[in-house]
Amino acid sequence: MHGEDSNVTMPKISKNTRVKKDTLQPQNLMETMINDACGFTGNNVNDTDMSSESINRNEIFNEEHIERHNEDYAKFYEMIEDGKQPLYEGCTKYSKLSVLIKLYHIKCLCRMTNKAMSVILDLLKDAFEDVKIPVSFYEAKKTINKLGLNYTKIHACPNDCILYFGEDNEGLQECKKCKTSRWKDNKKKQPAKILRYFPLKRRLQRLFMCSKTVESIRWHSLEGNQDGLMRHPRDSQAWKTFGLLHPEFATDPRNVRLVLASDGFNPFGAMSTNYRKQMPGNDIDVYLQPLIQELRELWYDGVQTLDSSKNEIFKMRAALMWTISDFPGLDIMHIEKNVCENVIYTLLNDSGKSKDNSKARKDLREMGIRKELWEDENGNYCPSLFTILNTKKNGFMKNVFLRTLKNVKMPDGYASNKMY
Structure with missing residues (x-):
């Protein structure tokens, strides 16, 4: 913990110092969604001005791009238009794209059928004549698919022996190891188990x-490394x-x-879901x-x-x-959570939870090492090199750190609530 450069002079801080909870501005979620899916950064999908700072059609559709990647750029431009289009005239809270994505999210969480979603969309369209949404889930999915988050369905043995994948296995009708049928319903050719794989290359x-x-x-x-410290x-x-x-x-x-x-x-959804005997x-x-x-x-x-x-x-x-990787028999998840929280509270110099506290500084005195980090007679001590301060001189790095932490996006059930 105390491996910082001993020659660095830092201003003293009181042990009563507390972390100020900065007010952070939320990002536009649809902008973030499109940026994450398509690799574009810093462009607000709700901006009507698509020039200079933001992506514009002339930048996207130059002749060389049209020849090589016309389809991808066309889908992206259409998606930008859907993101800019308000749900209805005068609506500023929701766009056509944001509502479709939220509805699709609800469908996944509640395990709703495609037919149920089509019925809901049809009802909304009938109840609100001016609302700009498709009348069926089939049409809605065509818009959502422009995000490029499609997956490939690969049939799997129900006993997790093989995937019906590749030249050797793709044409098999039963597992070559356990001899279990590939099909849940042989007449309708319904697969017994499906892997949904999200391709990496695209x-x-x-x-x-x-x-x-x-x-x-x-x-x-x-960017060169100026001080030799490992930050990346x-x-x-x-x-x-x-x-x-x-x-x-x-x-x-x-x-x-x-x-x-x-x-x-x-593999079975949210983290609150119990593991099953059929898990891989x-x-x-x-x-x-x-x-x-x-x-x-x-x-x-x-x-x-x-x-x-x-x-x-x-x-x-x-x-x-x-x-x-995960390690069987160890409560790695909670260990990681505790370590992560301790590191973050220490970086932020939280007076109640930081491990770089008065007790740690007294331990240094007892060991007779790192004199520059000892407490003075008033109980004050210099911040460690790793302490994230929030001063104009250092560019308000604590604000930057907290904003970054706040804006991290995780899949449902992947991470616990973030600290603020």
């Missing part, structure tokens, strides 16, 4: 559709060693380094096969990708560098 390609996002992707090679994975020994071992990969800063996190993964367990590798295939292709072959910042096509490659 999502990585979308990151390069906006020049501003590309700048963020290349940041690790453009690029500062780690693993990153540097990988670059030395694979110089052809490291040469192009647009190549992507990935981390695979499966810790806390629940040790057979989780079966369900990783489509991802592994894509990772192999991204590493060995790459994928042709449009870099909008340079207006050129390049071969994007990706490498899996880290994994975060």
Whole structure:
């Protein structure tokens, strides 16, 4: 905890100092949704002015882009128009797109059928004549699909033995290991189990559709490390060693380094849902096969990708560098939660919950080390180097940190409530 540079001079703070809860402005959720899905940043979908700072049609549809990626850009522009279109004349709270996404979210949470959603949409259209929503779920889904969050359905053995995937298994009618039928209803050809896989390549390609996002992707090679401290994975020994071992990969800063996190993964919906006996367990590798295939292709072959910042096509490659896995028999989830909370409270110098407190400073005195961090006769002490202050000199970093934490978006059930 106290590994900071001992030569740094910091202003003293009182042990009674408390973290001020800053007022943070909420972001436009539909803007964030479109930006996250399409890789565009800093553009308000509700702005009527689509020029200069925001994306404009001339920027999107230049001749070269039309030839190479016309379909993706056309869908994005249509989605921007849906996001700008108010739900009804004079409505400022909801757009056509925001209502459809919220309704789709409710459908997923409540496990409603497509027919039920169509009935609701038809009722809303009939009750409110001026409302700008489709009359059926089929039409609504065509709009939502422009977000590019489609998935591929892959049939699976109900006992988690195999996926009906790839040349060897795709045409099988029963599991080659347990001999269980592929079908729940053989006459109607209803599969017994389905994996819904979200392809990786298209999502990585979308990151390069906006020049501003590309700048963020290349940041690790453009911004030097001035003080030698590790603030980003690029500062780690693993990153540097990988670059030395694979110089052809490291040469192009647009190549992507990935981390695979499966810790806390629940295949059955929200985290409050009880685990079932049919959960994959040790057979989780079966369900990783489509991802592994894509990772192999991204590493060995790459994928042709449009870099909008340079207006050129390049071969994007990706490498899996880290994994975060679950450990059976350990309460890792709660351990991680406690560690994360302690780290955040310490960074924010919360007087009641920070681990860098008066007791810790007295321990340093008893051990006879780090004199510059000891309390003075009034019980005051210098803040540690890692303490996030909120001063004009440091650019109000506490505000920036809290705003970033507030705006983190997680899937339902993936994380607990964030601290403010």
